Amino acid sequence: MSTVDSTGWEKPLTRAMRSDGRPALLEDFRARGGYEGIELALRAMRPSEVMSLITMSGLRGRGGGGYPTGRKWGTMPLGPDAPRPKYIVCNADEMEPGSFKDRYLMERNPHLLLEGMLLAGYACEADAGYIFIRDQYDAPWASLEAAIAEAQAEGLLGRGVLGSDFDFQIDLHRSVGRYICGEASAMLNALEGRRPIPRSRPPHMTGAGLFARPTVVNSVETLAAVPAIVRNGLEWWQGLAPAHGGGSKLFGVAGRVARPGCYELPIGTPLRDLVEVHGGGMLPGYRLRALVPGGASTSFVTAADIDVPLDFDSLRRVGSRLGTGTVVTLDDTTCPVGMTLNLVRFFAQESCGWCTPCREGLQWTAAILGRIEEGDGQPGDLDRLAEHGWLMGSDKTFCDLAPGAMQPLQSALKLFPADFEAHITGRHCPYGDVGARALADDGAGTAPGAGTDGSR
Amino acid sequence: MSLTDVELRDIEAVLDHSPDATAAATTAMRIVQGHRGWLSDEALADIGERLGMSVAELDSLATFANMLFRRPVGRHVVLICDSFACWSLGYAELRGALEATLRIRMGETTPDGRFTLLPIVCLGACDRGPAMLVDADLYGPLVAGDLGAILEAYS
Numbered sequence: 001m002s003t004v005d006s007t008g009w010e011k012p013l014t015r016a017m018r019s020d021g022r023p024a025l026l027e028d029f030r031a032r033g034g035y036e037g038i039e040l041a042l043r044a045m046r047p048s049e050v051m052s053l054i055t056m057s058g059l060r061g062r063g064g065g066g067y068p069t070g071r072k073w074g075t076m077p078l079g080p081d082a083p084r085p086k087y088i089v090c091n092a093d094e095m096e097p098g099s100f101k102d103r104y105l106m107e108r109n110p111h112l113l114l115e116g117m118l119l120a121g122y123a124c125e126a127d128a129g130y131i132f133i134r135d136q137y138d139a140p141w142a143s144l145e146a147a148i149a150e151a152q153a154e155g156l157l158g159r160g161v162l163g164s165d166f167d168f169q170i171d172l173h174r175s176v177g178r179y180i181c182g183e184a185s186a187m188l189n190a191l192e193g194r195r196p197i198p199r200s201r202p203p204h205m206t207g208a209g210l211f212a213r214p215t216v217v218n219s220v221e222t223l224a225a226v227p228a229i230v231r232n233g234l235e236w237w238q239g240l241a242p243a244h245g246g247g248s249k250l251f252g253v254a255g256r257v258a259r260p261g262c263y264e265l266p267i268g269t270p271l272r273d274l275v276e277v278h279g280g281g282m283l284p285g286y287r288l289r290a291l292v293p294g295g296a297s298t299s300f301v302t303a304a305d306i307d308v309p310l311d312f313d314s315l316r317r318v319g320s321r322l323g324t325g326t327v328v329t330l331d332d333t334t335c336p337v338g339m340t341l342n343l344v345r346f347f348a349q350e351s352c353g354w355c356t357p358c359r360e361g362l363q364w365t366a367a368i369l370g371r372i373e374e375g376d377g378q379p380g381d382l383d384r385l386a387e388h389g390w391l392m393g394s395d396k397t398f399c400d401l402a403p404g405a406m407q408p409l410q411s412a413l414k415l416f417p418a419d420f421e422a423h424i425t426g427r428h429c430p431y432g433d434v435g436a437r438a439l440a441d442d443g444a445g446t447a448p449g450a451g452t453d454g455s456r
Numbered sequence: 457m458s459l460t461d462v463e464l465r466d467i468e469a470v471l472d473h474s475p476d477a478t479a480a481a482t483t484a485m486r487i488v489q490g491h492r493g494w495l496s497d498e499a500l501a502d503i504g505e506r507l508g509m510s511v512a513e514l515d516s517l518a519t520f521a522n523m524l525f526r527r528p529v530g531r532h533v534v535l536i537c538d539s540f541a542c543w544s545l546g547y548a549e550l551r552g553a554l555e556a557t558l559r560i561r562m563g564e565t566t567p568d569g570r571f572t573l574l575p576i577v578c579l580g581a582c583d584r585g586p587a588m589l590v591d592a593d594l595y596g597p598l599v600a601g602d603l604g605a606i607l608e609a610y611s
Contacts, residue, residue: 094580095577095578095580096578097539097540097541097577097578097582098539098540098541098578098582099578099580099582100578100580100581100582100583102580103580103581134580135523136523136535136576136579136580136589137580138592138593138594139594171473173483174483174486175482176482176485176486176517176518176521176522176523176524177521177522177523177524178520178521178522179577190482191479192478192479193476193477193478193479193480193481193482193517194478194517195516195517195520196520211475211479252582252583253583254541254582254583254585255541255544255545256544256545260582260583260584261583262583292540296539296540296578326582328540328541328544328582330544331544334544338543339540339543339544342538342539342540342543343540346539346540346577346578349577350577352520
């Protein structure tokens with residue numbers, strides 16, 4: 001895989017990846033500038049300098065939340081009186097439907113994550129790291145396990161990293177599975193051997209986190225972005241995406257496109273480029289109606305908004321979020337009600353059960369939507385669904401699982417009203433008819449109409 | 457019954473590394489499941505004895521987890537992704553083909569104890585959907601015709 005494309009930019013997240021698809025070994029990683037970030041930091045920077053560099057870079061979390069990384073790190077207590085040990089926990093529990101980039105990064109470039117954690121640990125004056133990885137990620141596990149062994153053997157991990165007085169060990173922990181483990185505070189409960197229900201805050205995790213010690217939880221891609229910022233500096237980082245706050249990101253596209261996969265691109269790349277240029281556009285016979293831009297908890301974006309830049313602020317302007325930046329397409333042969341139902345059922349299943357609005361609300365939402373999809377929609381159902389969006393707002397739930405579930409639902413109700421109506425009045429899913437596809441009139445299309453054979 | 461020597465040895469290795477016994481609970485359960493295939497009440501009692509945890513505590517963790525089995529499973533577990541990207545790319549046909557090939561319904565185990573078929577949430581392989589896992593092996597993109605050859609490899 002080319003790490004420098006025709007425009008001449010150097011892709012920090014993927015440059016060390018091998019063209020044969022196997023994991024980048026230590027020698028591959030070092031040949032591409034690997035571990036030069038931590039070397040530089042240990043040799044020439046104080047922890048506080050690394051921290052303020054990341055803060056000034058404006059790096060935002062790539063796990064879905066988009067929280068400024070430097071601001072999070074900055075809340076860790078520092079200095080000799082800070083409680084110890086302090087932890088860096090990597091959230092490698094990628095499980096939100098539609099997210100497939102952390103797997104790619106961990107399998108193909110495991111050392112980059114290790115170096116990112118070392119730098120986070122150095123900046124936060126932390127002692128140890130955990131990588132919390134989901135159960136079904138066997139290949140990423142193997143890749144990381146091998147990389148940790150290589151790093152230890154070369155003095156890059158453990159006591160006295162690269163001969164300095166900075167000690168940092170990284171342990172892998174395998175989840176036994178459930179989406180809620182990806183909620184940072186629930187993850188800490190899981191690591192402690194408790195039922196992984198989220199925690200109430202305060203106290204915040206950087207105050208009392210894992211084993212009641214100060215803990216930073218960051219996502220895989222967020223940590224992976226750190227080494228190049230330290231190695232190459234702020235100006236370089238800004239220069240990757242000057243109009244969008246700097247930096248690159250690992251985007252992805254899946255669905256009925258010609259070239260599904262992961263693509264590292266500058267932040268702010270137009271969505272159209274991702275889908276049509278890199279993803280090759282829709283397969284013959286399929287038309288793009290809409291897409292889910294950043295994982296199951298992000299709102300639908302219609303094809304009419306395909307020129308939106310892929311950055312955190314621009315997606316908000318079209319009513320959605322960047323989230324993970326891994327896009328799943330909705331084509332014109334796929335029922336939006338059915339897709340929404342699949343999404344809501346996922347969240348309903350994964351509710352941890354702790355708080356009433358989520359535990360009860362998601363079951364009701366799934367049941368109502370299920371009836372609509374089966375052709376048994378009742379008058380008032382759409383109002384009830386809209387009301388559930390309010391009932392499961394983030395001011396009413398214990399964590400963001402249920403509010404996340406409401407994003408695709410509320411956006412679907414708003415963007416595909418004709419499809420919902422067709423299910424209710426027609427008392428069946430029109431996409432089940434042979435040859436049915438959404439009629440093209442505007443960006444959102446219209447449900448296959450009664451009396452048409454679906455041809456265009 | 458109690459933990460076998462091998463199970464105990466594997467669990468001790470984890471405990472060496474663990475800040476406390478409770479933190480090793482899910483890993484210990486995974487280890488015993490690796491040896492016994494699933495986690496009976498007895499298995500939980502055996503683990504609890506070593507870790508100093510009650511069966512209720514361990515059951516509370518095991519039943520919350522989707523990869524700890526509290527009922528017997530086959531020698532090989534087939535996990536088919538039912539999340540929305542794979543769903544839109546042919547999950548239903550693939551599921552039907554699996555059920556027909558194995559001659560069981562979702563959630564069941566073949567009479568010869570060879571395969572259990574279960575759904576799983578997003579495998580992080582959306583760009584290779586529709587996808588499934590058989591034990592630790594990821595397959596995708598799949599069509600029904602691929603299944604025979606794939607499943608044959610698992611005895």
